[in-house]
Amino acid sequence: MRISILHNRDHHLLEDDPGREAREDVVRVAAALEKALEGGKRKVSLIAVDRDVWSIGQALEAQRPDVVLNLCESLAADARGEMVVPALLEMVGVPYTGNSALALGLSLHKDKAKELLLARGVPTPxxxxxxxxxxxxxxxxxxxxxxxxxxxxxxxxxxxxxxxxxxxxxxxxxxxxxxxxxxxxxxxxYIDGREIYVPLLGNHPRRALPLTEIHYGKAFENKPRVLTYKAKWDEASPECTDSAARPASLTPALERRCIETAMAAWAALDCRDYGRVDLRVDKDGQPFVIDINPNCDLHPHSGFAKAAAAAGISYPDLAWHLIELAQERSHGNSAIETSRSTAARRTSGAHRDVHSRRGGMRARAHRPGGRRHQP
Ligand SMILES: Nc1ncnc2c1ncn2[C@@H]1O[C@H](COP(=O)(O)OP(=O)(O)O)[C@@H](O)[C@H]1O
Ligand SMILES: [Mg+2]
Structure with missing residues (x-):
């Protein structure tokens, strides 16, 4: 099987890019996934996209992948290019992992996403x-x-x-x-309350992986408790060290409410495969959707990979499961009952089974060379 990992390599393109660190990170994610997927009869190749968007077509032509693992978050340092890539893959007719152009576009247009949530009665500020x-x-x-x-x-x-x-x-x-x-x-x-993340994996069935919570420490005394750009990307900053992501300790009722809210938001935007819904919970215990991430970080140290690990899914199993989800779309999902990898079997348990294993989740790990906050 030939797998192409498609990612943006555009962090160097803008002199003064307010999202440079975030853009740079995806190159490391692609390398980690390449390593995780290698082996057996698989040939894994990278397609790094910089300014020359047309090069995607040429690379696909040369590599002829059976499936594309799509990590592209932007094109030519513009986040609005993110949604172009799945549209192009759709036209070329190659199966790809992750979310469609529609879901990526809606989630990036936060106001449109919120209009849809409100129309469906999903709470959002x-x-x-x-x-x-x-x-x-x-x-x-x-x-x-x-x-x-x-x-x-x-x-x-x-x-x-x-x-x-x-x-x-x-x-x-x-x-x-x-x-x-x-x-x-x-x-x-502004919702002044707990910040809870719900990672979601799979389609039929779809599961919530163990939830995490951001713990705001000293650096946030007398300050708004928000995960700033510095808190996410500048590991030397007190904002970063004092905003640890830890397994969320919630009452069963609140946990259920958070998962239901996240699932409803996910469905409202037609999201699929994997991603994360971010919530703030107000003083009355009402979760509000603040952000939907259908193209979330997949680095081995990311919150998503850690949540998968806490549910018993190793990083290579997770990578392979994403490929399987893409293939199910093009070949039908009969594979669900039959030749599943251990990853797929593990994800087919009930929420509760998954949650009960959260003890394995580590606190946010520090990543050398520009690591990213756990999201
Ligand atoms: N309505 C809100 N109330 C409280 N905090 C918020 C709200 N919206 C965003 N935040 C804070 O700002 C951070 C970033 O906002 P978010 O909407 O997730 O943007 P992004 O898409 O850039 O991640 C969140 O992690 C949270 O800490
Ligand atoms: Mg966010």
Whole structure:
């Protein structure tokens, strides 16, 4: 079997890229997955995409893969290119892992994703999209609020000043997003509560892997408890060391509520295969969806890989299972009952079985050379 791992290698393209660290990381993920999948009769090749988007077609032509493992998060240093890649693979007719153009596009357009959630009755904080500072006159949301770029990911554009308590700070935060990112700002009610992540794996059936929670420590005293860009990417910063991701300790009722909310959000965006839904839980125990990640980090030290490990799925088994999910789409999923790998068999247990093994989950590991926060 020929497997091509497709990833962006575009972190060097922009002189002043506010998401450079996030972009750089995917190169390491591709290398780790290449190693995990090698062996047997498999030929694994990489396709690194930089500025020349047309090179994808040429590489596919040369490698003729049976399946593509798609890790592309951006094209030419622009996150909006993420959704182009599955569309192209769809047209070429090669099976690929992960989410469709539609799901990736919706999740990146946070306001569109939230409109869908609201239409389906999935709780997400009230919001408004703002294209200019002038539009703030008509804004009626109560403070505190959080301001984020409407089309970014990986905490790009999030720092302590993103959380605002009054109109003056709101104006500054919005104008910074408009100026820096040349895209609308999403103004959202700030939920001051626990931050819980729900990793999801598989389609028929779909399982929640063990949930994690961000623990905000000293660096967040008298500060908004938000996972800033620094907290995710600058491992030398106190924000990073003081925002550990740990196995979530929830009452069974809250855990069930979090999983149900995450599953409903996932289905609303037509997501599939693997990814993560991020929640904040308010003081009344109500989970709110703040972010849907259908192309989440798959590094061996990522939260997703650790959650899989805690459920008894090794990294090579996880990598192989993603390939199987892509193949099921093109060959039908009869494989579910028959020739499954150990990974697939392990994921077909009930939520509860999976959760009971969470003891194996380690605290966030530090990754040399620009590691990423566990998400
Ligand atoms: N409505 C909200 N209430 C409280 N915190 C939030 C809210 N939205 C975002 N955050 C904080 O900001 C971080 C990044 O926001 P998120 O929407 O996940 O953006 P990204 O897509 O860049 O990861 C979250 O991990 C969380 O800590
Ligand atoms: Mg997020």
């Amino acid at each position: 009230q919001f408004q999209v703002v294209q200019s500072v002038g539009e703030l006159i008509s804004l009626e949301l109560p403070f505190p609020l959080i301001v984020k770029p409407a089309r970014e990911d990986a905490s790009v554009g999030i720092d302590f000043d993103a959380v605002v308590q009054d109109r003056a700070a709101l104006g500054r935060a919005v104008s910074r997003v408009l100026r820096t990112f040349h895209q609308p700002a999403l103004v959202e009610r």
